[in-house]
Amino acid sequence: MGATGAGKSSFINSLLRCLGQDKRVKVGEELVSCTSQLESIIIEEQTNHWKRIKGHRIVIVDTPGFDDTYVGDFVILQRIARWLEESYRKRMVLGGVIYLHDISQDRFSGTARRNLEMFNHLCGDSALDKVVLVTSKWGRAFGRNLERREGELKNNHWKTMLDGKARVERLVAGEEDASAWRVVRSILDRVETRAIEQSKSEALQIQKELVNRRKFLPQTHAARELRTQLQQMLEAQTQMLALEADAVGGNAEAQAQLQEQEAKVKKMALQIENLKVSMPKRLARWLKLVMGA
Template sequence: MFNHLCGESALEKVVLVTSKWGRDSERDFHKREGELKGKHWKTMMDGGARVERLVSGEEQASAWGIVRSILDRVETREIHQTHAARQLRAQLEQMIEAQTQMLASEADAVAGNEEAKTQLQEQEAKVRQIAQQIENLKVSLPKRLARWIKLVMGG
């Protein structure tokens, strides 16, 4: 169904994400992932789709890793980027770095480390500032849809 909706050319832009990795469970996630890849997602994967894992207990870090891998893949395709797109990518990278630093400081801040609390507050302010900058770069919905359709159609 997905192939019919989006077309074969869109498959190389598809990322299928599996979850629950890192959980203690009797369920064999490797076996299930193999089944998904070999049976249910085989056609999509043969067309260029790829699979990423969302790790339990590390959801934020693994989600950002998936986003980063998507951005890297788009960048390597040498798609013409507007000034706004380059700015958006730089700001997203800054946000990923700030989020990573926040995660590192959070445990120390909870434990009562005052310096860590100050660093955490600074990083939270930085994330809010970057989020506002990204908001300012937003393009109207019709323009975003046109760009997305062009990207999906291989243009």
């Protein structure tokens, strides 16, 4: 997981190259996202080094960021939640969650913060020991002190997660393939130290909410966080539109840009509406639980 452009697809390709696999996932070369759907990559015959997990396959899932160019955040959340729910119902072992962050970014942007907050609410505090925070694009230092930037992430933005036993790794410049395998291998080592049945029972917060507690997606912590974020953005955008409308006058180009912004605001409002659970749905779920009891 991670923001658009953090190098999620590149990480997977580095891993596949290191393991001698022919398959590759598409990597975006522009400032737009190229991963809108979740893509599962299955890797066979790479766990024979371990005793308890010997013979198990590895499944790596490439996910879009919550700032996708073409798809709204609510749809992204739906897709990620659906995959996590189905995998949990099938009792698949979720060995770890890798979060990619572009270390070459000059500042910790609002987009990076939003993605990190959503990631936190998906995982929950009890699953932080499954999390590996991976810094990418060290080859873009160009004389800048990226080690200091990594220190700022550890001491500020990631501190709570690290206190919860999350770990930090690097995709070393020029050694990306080996670094990617080292990250995955560290996750497999962790699964090996625990019984398989114990690992199956460990889950992310959103998996427990959807399956164990039978919540609707809009009732989960992740969805409520997304709704709050979108509501704040909607209020700011609405105020800005009101100011721009007064300044447009008879400028045709400005009017066209204003209409485009208005369409985005309407789309955001629709996402917020989708993140609410209707009363009939609540009642139907309650009756189902009562009848089941």
